[in-house]
Amino acid sequence: MTEIETVEPAIDWDSLTFSLTPARSMYLATCERGGEWEKGSLVPYGNIEFSPAAGVLNYGQGVFEGTKAFKTEKDRIVLFRPEMNAQRMIQSAERLCIPLIPEESFLDAVEKTVRDNADYIPPSDKGSLYVRPIVWGTGPVLGVHEAPSYMFVVFVSPVGPYFQGGIPCLHIKVTKLFHRAAQNGTGAAKAIGNYGASLYPLKLAKDRGFNEVMYLNSNDQEMVEELGAANVFVLKGNKLLTPRLGGTILPGVTRDSTIQIARDILDLDVQETDVSVDDILSADELFCAGTAVVICPIGKVTTDDDYAEISHEMGPVTKELREALMDIQIERREDQFNWLYPIDIL
């Protein structure tokens, strides 16, 4: 194995964006179809060779995760609820016929990668280390079937804010032209193909000046599902509504955390329920939630035949939820839910 360099990274923490800054090393493990995952190891971060007939390249047999490691105000390094990512990856892998990675192996791989790249974690007020566990069918296939072999990789990148120049109030387009997921499809899995399919709707929306696309239920086009990479919440009085999980929506870690914070800290009446386009248009506050965007306000909504201006700035409840979540993540506030997963640097 090539030796991994240990030179201090020269990163300007102030100019970090949500984009890839290659780190020192990545974790790599392999598995044959029907076999067990071999013990993986850290290798220098870099390119990987596959057959052009690899299952993932031809038929999209791949699933991934996204979580973050933080340097906290108590000078510790912590992951945020990585067990949830491990479990979601098991669910996703099952749907895509990929050999399951046991939770302990997933956590061990993530831990090793973060520890080896600890000096790539920005100070707590500048950003975090984005962690991307991903599994591909790498063995060659010609007909449409499961690949004969698989690779599990964990790579990391220091990241800054998702949106440049402060937190914007997003303008979203509610689309009826495209659907992200259908009932019994792969919407609840973090399958790579879901994201390839979302690029064109997003491009059209951005070309027309919108920030993001909001997808509707493909059955009746009446109920809201989510954005391309974040869940949705609607505040109406003391009620916080979010679309119920039911196979077409990704069960977000931030979604679950927001629900618990809203119930236990803000004392809101949280309902996982059907959320209609009218609910969105008449919201007191509207926001999206995801690992990358954290909690981000939605200020304007455009549908095919309607438009609503919700707010020009982040609403007070959205702000309180966002701050509580971020304060827990960087240990500025007590971790009352026991969400943090500390990583010891030896």
Ligand SMILES: Cc1ncc(COP(=O)(O)O)c(C=O)c1O
């Ligand atoms: C489609 C979709 N919905 C929601 C989310 C939010 O999930 P999480 O909070 O686990 O990042 C993501 C995250 O990437 C996503 O891709």
